[in-house]
Amino acid sequence: MTADTTAPVVPVPPAATKVPLERTHHGDTVVDDYEWMRDKESPELIEYLQRENAYTEAVTAHQATLREAIFAEIKDRTQETDLSVPARKKGWWYYSRTEEGRQYGIQCRVAAEDTGDLTRDWTPPEVVPGRPVPGEQVLLDGNELAEGKPFFSLGGLSVTEDGTLLAYCEDNAGDERFTLRVKDLATGELLPDEVPNIFYGVSFSPDGSRVYYTVVDDSWRPYQVRSHTLGTPVADDVVVFQEDDVAMWTGFEISADRTQLLISIGCSEYSEYRVLDLAHPDGGLTTLVSRDERILYDAEPVTIGGVPHYLLTHNRDATNSMVSLVAAEQFTRPLADQEWTTVVPHDDAVRVNGLTVTQTHVVLSVRKDTIERVQVLPLAGLGTAEQDLPTEPDFDEELFTSNLANAEFDFPIIRLSYASYLTPPRVYDYVLEDGSLELRKETEVRGGYDPADYVAERRWAPAADGTLIPLSVVRRADLAQDGTNPAVIYAYGSYEASMDPAFSIARLSLLDRGILFVTAHIRGGGEMGRTWYEQGKKLTKKNTFTDFVDATTYLGTSGWADPERIAAIGGSAGGLLMGAVANLAPEKYRAIVAQVPFVDALTTILDPELPLSALEWEEWGDPITDAEVYRYMKEYTPYENVRPVAYPRIAAVTSFNDTRVLYVEPAKWVARLRETTTGSEPIVLKTEMDGGHGGASGRYSRWRDVAWDYAFAADAVGATEVLARSTSSVE
Missing domain, CATH: 2.40.10 (Thrombin, subunit H)
Structure with a gap:
């Protein structure tokens, strides 16, 4: 018998047509060979994206078994037939439920009672997965609406x-x-x-x-x-x-008291409110603080002593924002003449995010020590010497997130959500009068999940300028600190968005394969307050990218991760981050997954007619009118800075109908990367032809998207098999 010496067929990437197009700004002429891909109606473009999808499928075919395994793990750990905790609104309890095998949620309600018994009236009806709820009314069935x-x-x-x-x-x-x-x-x-x-x-x-x-x-x-x-x-x-x-x-x-329509107009640096009295909708709009004052604020009406007031969460002489009480009539005066009473003073260590009100309390959202928390303050005595100090529920984990989930104006109870890296989402009811906390639900994780099998901890990575970057590190408890472990590092780092602690069933599939999952809370995000954000935007934006690289360096020298087995993941503006660090330090990453990546940011922002581009000026600067912004952006935007180096394996994942980051950005980027790289690692483009900014719709489709991304990263760092559990944990 003759041996089969046929070499395996190596997939060949599609050849991208070049159509040189010149653009000139501030005396700088750039030739872009791939801008033709912006024509969404072009048959050549559609055919090209389909060939890219076929290439991606061929290159990653060996990951199919791993993808199916991760998808199955997500599915098996998820309580597919489940219900949310009912939330009360007037005379009804509203909730949503899911059913095994069905993609979308079902919105429902059952009637509530008013007996005068606080405990009875405010205890949600018992809802058990898979068991019919007596008196249930289905409001919307997403599966029926989505059919066809x-x-x-x-x-x-x-x-x-x-x-x-x-x-x-x-x-x-x-x-x-x-x-x-x-x-x-x-x-x-x-x-x-x-x-x-x-x-x-x-x-x-x-x-x-x-x-x-x-x-x-x-x-x-x-x-x-x-x-x-x-x-x-x-x-x-x-x-x-x-x-x-x-x-x-x-x-x-x-508004919370249902009396006003609050119209907010703003950017990341200042805002304005126009309000409409809903009892007299033909009376026209009233302006509170004009945008001309350049104050960033939110407003909520509240009545104190029978007098209309507004609670303003604002940054007037308060970088991290504070809360002031202002009588409505004050807004008819010039700002300098208005009387504002401090309710929550400014604190360099506490970021005040916003508030809502009930008929008895103010409910605050604040961030302290990177953690988002809920605080409660009685309306009685507000703005006077008798005002109480805010109180907050006490939780026993170091890294967690607590948010207001629901607060009806005339109800004595508010609903809180709670989660951490190790604790599945919980729902609590908080009694405003006495501060008691009642656990209503903890999301079930099937398959014998035990939080003691994992560790979540805070680390601090030094940046080049001496700034300490907070890292959240999640790992299996039995991993040895021997420098051999694979890792995935994730970040966002823009728009003052914070990547808060949250539980993820999908992440367990990485952790169980011995992968450390690290979230880098880099500058440009909001984890450390407003200054943290301002140090990573406009002409300081490069801090965002160097922080991520420095965090990766720290991870590789921490004794936990093997520096040769680190993959990076980021999406949207975090996808811009992925492109930037690929150019800055390609040698530090075994693989990069860029989800709906904003990698051609300069081209987009230079065209104010493109979707949302003008809104980006407050984040990145205006390169159209400002030559310095143009120069600075051109120094870091991924598409402009692709260079002849050995890039790691890269997956750019996008959606054809995305209106926030157009498919054309990753399509152009991948074409230029392939043309320029000196390495041999595959660079692939995966386009969801029926999806939007969040990918495909439906929970099973989303799980498959996550499984694809995670399999790409896990395969790259050589962590495809679930590890056997050690009998003892290494701390």
Whole structure:
């Protein structure tokens, strides 16, 4: 018998057509060979992306078994038939549930009681997975709504105060343009009212006669708040407010006391509120603090001693923000003449994120020692010498996240969510009067999960300028500190967004293969307060990238991780981070997974007509008018700085219908990387043709997306098998 000496077929990457295009800014001319890929309607482009997907599938075919194993682990650990803890609104308990084998959630409710017994009236009804709930009314079944559609996502839900009507909006393309519909909950029928092409969020007026919603402009910027009166043509909808400044984002909410429509207009550096008295909606809008004052603030109305006031969370002479109480009539005066009473003073160590109110308390969201917490302050004595100090629930973990999940204005209880790297999500009820805390649910993790098998700890990595970068390190408890372990390092680092401690079932699949999972809380994020953010934006943005590289260096010398077995993951602006560090220090990463990566940021921001580009000026600077910003950005943006070095294996994962980071950015980046790299590692582009910024819709599809990313990283660092457990833990 003749031996088979046929060599294995090595997949050949698609050849990207070059069409040179010149652009000139500030005397600098750049030739871009791949800008033609921006034409989304081009048959050549579609065919090219399909060939890229086929190449990616071929290159990663050997990972299929690992992907299936990780997907199965996620599925097996997840309580697929589950219910959220019911939350009370007026006379109903609202909750959602999932069923095994079905992609989408089901929104439901059951009637509540009012007996006068606090414990009885505020104890949620018992809901057991898989057991019918007596009196349940299904409001929306996402599985029925999604049937026969390539994509499904809900963008907002609102129920009238009397509980008779439900407004919801759905997206069937992944482009974050939703259609508003209204359902009669008594009959189950849809009303004739249907509003297309709206943005996230819908709210009924208190009397249920109108629905408020937001519309985006051609650059995908929310710029109008509109009002639709039920039973009238959409063409008659009223523009309540329109913002024409292309660098400002517009949103709205109904105040906690249900008396005002609060329209917020802002960027990352300053804001403005316009308010509408909902009892007199034809009375017009009132401005609180004008944007001309350059104050970044949020506002919530509150009545003190029968007098209308606003609680402002603001940065006026307060870098980390503070809370002031201001009588409504004060806003008719010049700012310098207004009387503001301090409620929560500024603290360099505490970032005040925002607040809401009930009829008896102020509920604060603050960040201290990197951790987000909820604090509670009685309204009685607010702004006087008799004011109480804020209190907060006491939790016993070092690294956790506590958020306000629900607070109805006239209710004596607020709902809190809690999670950590080791503790699955919990739901607590907090009694405002006495501060007692009642655990309502801890999410079940199937398969015998034991938090004692894992360790979560804080480490500090020194940056080149001496700044200490907080790291959250999660690992198996039985790993030895012998410098041989693989690691995945993750970060975001933009927009003052914080990567807070959270539990992840999917992450267990990496940990059980001996991989350390490290979150680097780099500058540009918000974990260490407003200054931390300001040290990683505009003309200090490079700190974000060097912090991540320095964190990787520390990890490789910590005694825990093998410096030759580190993979990096980041998405969106964190994908820009991935591109930047690939250029800065390609030798430090065995693999990089860049999810919907913002890697062609300079091209995007130079064109104010592109989706959301003008809104980015407050984060990165305006390279159109400012030559220094242009120069600085060109020094770090990934696409411009691809260079002839041996890049690690890279996966760029994107979605064809993403409106936030267009598919063209990773497509161009991958083409240039392949053209330039001196190494032999594969560089692949994976495009979800029916997805949006968050990828495919449906929980099973999302699990498969995560399994793909994790398998790519785990394969690269040589950690594909689940480790046997040691009988003793190494601390």
